[in-house]
Amino acid sequence: MMNFHILTLFPEMVLEGLNTSIIGRAAERGYISIEAVNIRDYTLDKHGKVDDYTYGGGAGMLMQAQPVYDAYMAVQSRIKTNSARVIYVTPQGRTFHQELAKELAREEDLIFLCGHYEGIDERVLEEIVTDEISIGDYVLTGGELPAMVMVDAIARLVPGVLHNTDSAVTESFYDGLLEYPQYSRPEIWHDKRVPQVLLSGDHAKVDAWRLEQSVLRTKERRPDLYEAYAEKRCGEIRNKKK
Numbered sequence: 001m002m003n004f005h006i007l008t009l010f011p012e013m014v015l016e017g018l019n020t021s022i023i024g025r026a027a028e029r030g031y032i033s034i035e036a037v038n039i040r041d042y043t044l045d046k047h048g049k050v051d052d053y054t055y056g057g058g059a060g061m062l063m064q065a066q067p068v069y070d071a072y073m074a075v076q077s078r079i080k081t082n083s084a085r086v087i088y089v090t091p092q093g094r095t096f097h098q099e100l101a102k103e104l105a106r107e108e109d110l111i112f113l114c115g116h117y118e119g120i121d122e123r124v125l126e127e128i129v130t131d132e133i134s135i136g137d138y139v140l141t142g143g144e145l146p147a148m149v150m151v152d153a154i155a156r157l158v159p160g161v162l163h164n165t166d167s168a169v170t171e172s173f174y175d176g177l178l179e180y181p182q183y184s185r186p187e188i189w190h191d192k193r194v195p196q197v198l199l200s201g202d203h204a205k206v207d208a209w210r211l212e213q214s215v216l217r218t219k220e221r222r223p224d225l226y227e228a229y230a231e232k233r234c235g236e237i238r239n240k241k242k
């Protein structure tokens, strides 16, 4: 069981997105829980304001420290995990990847902090954030979509979330390789045949073909991943010889 807590100014956006399909079903069945906490509910400003101008001038508004801090404290005070990891979703963080998803999937509680406007007052970030993570080198209008991307990638690794336990491992990035091509019925479509080996019923041959396709595909499309894979394979072969 894993609990996601998302601090945001747009709770509907996050819940709409994540209560659908596989992640929604997993939440319904109790493998995960997803809570969106509205930062605006914690402002002490009587007009519900959560942002203000930046000291030193410059464009845009900044989310103020107080509502963010109080929203965080409210979550932290009612969860079991003593000091849960707090992920600030920002293009300035380190880049998210599958290994990090695996690491985070082992936590019981994860708190995501979504920024808006020009960002969040640095002082509250210093006090509560344990991890700053980006989903890639491009800039979005807010942290909600990146938080949803990360929750999806992490949640599907939680035991029970995917029906087929195989599918979490036999896929792109398992063993650092891209996935092999796949085919379904009919056998011929637009004059294109399904590769013969897949119809052979010989599982060993099918596995060998798939691995070969994965390696070829990775070499062609992601030379960086292929390099790392080849390196690792060489190491394994060296160790066996010893």
Ligand code: ADE
Pocket (backbone or CB within 6 Å): 089, 090, 091, 133, 134, 135, 136, 137, 138, 139, 140, 141, 142, 143, 146
């Ligand atoms: N907020 C805006 N852009 C982002 C990105 N690429 N990753 C994480 N958070 C963001």
